[in-house]
Amino acid sequence: MASSPDSHSPSEPLLETPLAAAHGALGAxxxxxxxxxxxxxxxxxxxxxxxxxxxxxxLFDVSHMGQALLVGPDHETxxxxxxxxxxxxxxxxxxxxxxxxxxxxxxxxxxxxxxATRPADPxxxxxxxxxxxxACKGADFAHIEANLxxxxxxxxxxxxxxxxxxxxxxxxxxxxHCPEAADLDFMTALPLAFDGVPVEVSRSGYTGEDGYEIxxxxxxxxxxxxxxxxxxxxxxxxxxxxxxxxxxxxxCLYGHDINLSTSPIEAALNWSIQKRxxxxxxxxxxxxxxxxxxxxxxxxxVGLKLEGRAPAREGAEIASNGEIVGRVTxxxxxxxxxxxxxxxxxxxxxxxxxxxxxxxxxGKALPAVVTALPFVPxxxxxxxxxxx
Amino acid sequence: xxxxxxxxxxxxxxxxxxxxxxISDYAQGQLGDVVFVELPxxxxxxxxxxxxxxxESVKAASEVYAPISGEVVEVNSELEGAPGLVNEDAEGKxxxxxxxxxxxxELSELMDEAAYKAFVDTL
Numbered sequence: 239m240a241s242s243p244d245s246h247s248p249s250e251p252l253l254e255t256p257l258a259a260a261h262g263a264l265g266a267x268x269x270x271x272x273x274x275x276x277x278x279x280x281x282x283x284x285x286x287x288x289x290x291x292x293x294x295x296x297l298f299d300v301s302h303m304g305q306a307l308l309v310g311p312d313h314e315t316x317x318x319x320x321x322x323x324x325x326x327x328x329x330x331x332x333x334x335x336x337x338x339x340x341x342x343x344x345x346x347x348x349x350x351x352x353x354a355t356r357p358a359d360p361x362x363x364x365x366x367x368x369x370x371x372x373a374c375k376g377a378d379f380a381h382i383e384a385n386l387x388x389x390x391x392x393x394x395x396x397x398x399x400x401x402x403x404x405x406x407x408x409x410x411x412x413x414x415h416c417p418e419a420a421d422l423d424f425m426t427a428l429p430l431a432f433d434g435v436p437v438e439v440s441r442s443g444y445t446g447e448d449g450y451e452i453x454x455x456x457x458x459x460x461x462x463x464x465x466x467x468x469x470x471x472x473x474x475x476x477x478x479x480x481x482x483x484x485x486x487x488x489x490c491l492y493g494h495d496i497n498l499s500t501s502p503i504e505a506a507l508n509w510s511i512q513k514r515x516x517x518x519x520x521x522x523x524x525x526x527x528x529x530x531x532x533x534x535x536x537x538x539x540v541g542l543k544l545e546g547r548a549p550a551r552e553g554a555e556i557a558s559n560g561e562i563v564g565r566v567t568x569x570x571x572x573x574x575x576x577x578x579x580x581x582x583x584x585x586x587x588x589x590x591x592x593x594x595x596x597x598x599x600x601g602k603a604l605p606a607v608v609t610a611l612p613f614v615p616x617x618x619x620x621x622x623x624x625x626x
Numbered sequence: 627x628x629x630x631x632x633x634x635x636x637x638x639x640x641x642x643x644x645x646x647x648x649i650s651d652y653a654q655g656q657l658g659d660v661v662f663v664e665l666p667x668x669x670x671x672x673x674x675x676x677x678x679x680x681x682e683s684v685k686a687a688s689e690v691y692a693p694i695s696g697e698v699v700e701v702n703s704e705l706e707g708a709p710g711l712v713n714e715d716a717e718g719k720x721x722x723x724x725x726x727x728x729x730x731x732e733l734s735e736l737m738d739e740a741a742y743k744a745f746v747d748t749l
Contacts, residue, residue, distance in 0.1 A: 284684040478684060549687070573659035
């Protein structure tokens with residue numbers, strides 16, 4: 239029996255998060271991921287962890303992700319500095335609000351995707367809080383620093399851990415330790431106290447469930463982790479279930495569904511580029527993004543539901559009437575749906591939900607149907623519908 | 627009944643001239659939740675060390691190699707609807723396929739249970 243191992247150069251020592259001891263105590267299976275030794279699963283396994291997160295609350299260590307501050311003299315200056323590198327409208331971002339965006343390349347490809355938060359505290363105005371992907375953080379921070387005006391500085395935050403609490407019972411659990419968190423709307427953030435410990439809490443995540451991401455000083459992370467894990471609704475969840483959860487939610491994984499060759503429009507991330515930026519441009523790759531918005535992209539990311547039980551994995555070819563039309567970028571078994579699902583790129587003419595395609599797996603054409611994303615309805619805590 | 631193991635964690639259990647093939651309990655533990663097993667067609671000849679089946683966990687697909695050469699005479703069709711049997715009972719109800727052994731002397735190159743246990747302990 240053999241499978242392709244996680245790629246890791248043994249010459250580089252693996253980093254650990256501040257919760258490494260906690261994972262060890264739980265019996266986690268640790269694997270190399272983005273230069274870190276991370277828990278891929280705990281003893282109950284990926285399926286059980288996935289289902290627990292969908293029905294109760296899952297606790298994730300995502301401390302490997304890159305946290306940083308962009309610090310400038312005022313909000314507009316800092317926001318414009320970030321807008322020079324990413325296509326979202328950060329100038330109009332209200333205090334306490336978060337926005338998802340991408341660092342784009344000059345040709346419109348995606349260098350990374352990230353979250354930016356404008357602090358709620360007026361004293362912190364002029365700062366934007368960034369969270370980027372672990373595998374990209376070194377390159378991202380160098381790229382950002384090299385392109386900032388002299389009045390705006392990037393301050394990395396390696397001294398902080400990041401935890402995610404996700405699932406329908408996350409709010410109930412969080413309220414016991416941090417009552418104000420209950421008032422947060424989806425994609426908003428506040429500096430709060432968790433059992434008296436200062437934390438930065440946002441109502442966000444990457445599972446499709448309601449929940450929080452909690453940034454905390456590394457030295458306080460083990461106590462916070464232990465306090466949440468002590469709650470009966472909470473179990474520790476590894477990267478394996480994080481991947482199956484985000485796939486069911488139709489969310490992109492950088493390096494797989496999006497990369498330097500995919501544009502935000504091809505990736506169907508149009509919603510993350512607000513109107514003013516579409517019109518004005520002024521970000522790397524704006525020409526391509528504006529052209530694809532006007533004329534349509536050559537290919538577009540879609541969801542695919544396979545018939546039968548065989549999963550299609552990343553790299554599998556997508557065919558229509560015997561002709562190869564695209565490739566799977568993420569694929570696996572969806573525990574919630576008890577069926578294999580995938581995401582991949584196809585020509586726009588074949589992207590309408592209901593379109594029947596084939597995915598080639600080990601020489602067999604497996605029938606698949608284009609399916610609207612997300613595969614599993616999201617349950618974000620939205621108090622009111624907000625415009626794109 | 628003779629049970630032998632490969633270093634790739636397949637087992638073969640000899641029952642007369644039929645060999646029952648599957649993956650070891652250690653292997654299922656390493657794989658995690660099995661969600662799909664692709665089995666060969668009956669009548670197919672398999673060669674020792676070459677792919678005989680594919681097992682898919684939530685995370686990844688893994689090839690299962692034939693521990694011994696032979697002709698497929700039966701496959702475990704229960705795995706189609708209940709792939710989790712591999713996790714529950716890898717070396718029992720979670721078997722993959724049965725072979726009519728064509729090269730019985732290949733068996734001597736495989737590990738017995740004690741040797742396999744010792745091998746797994748080194749991993």
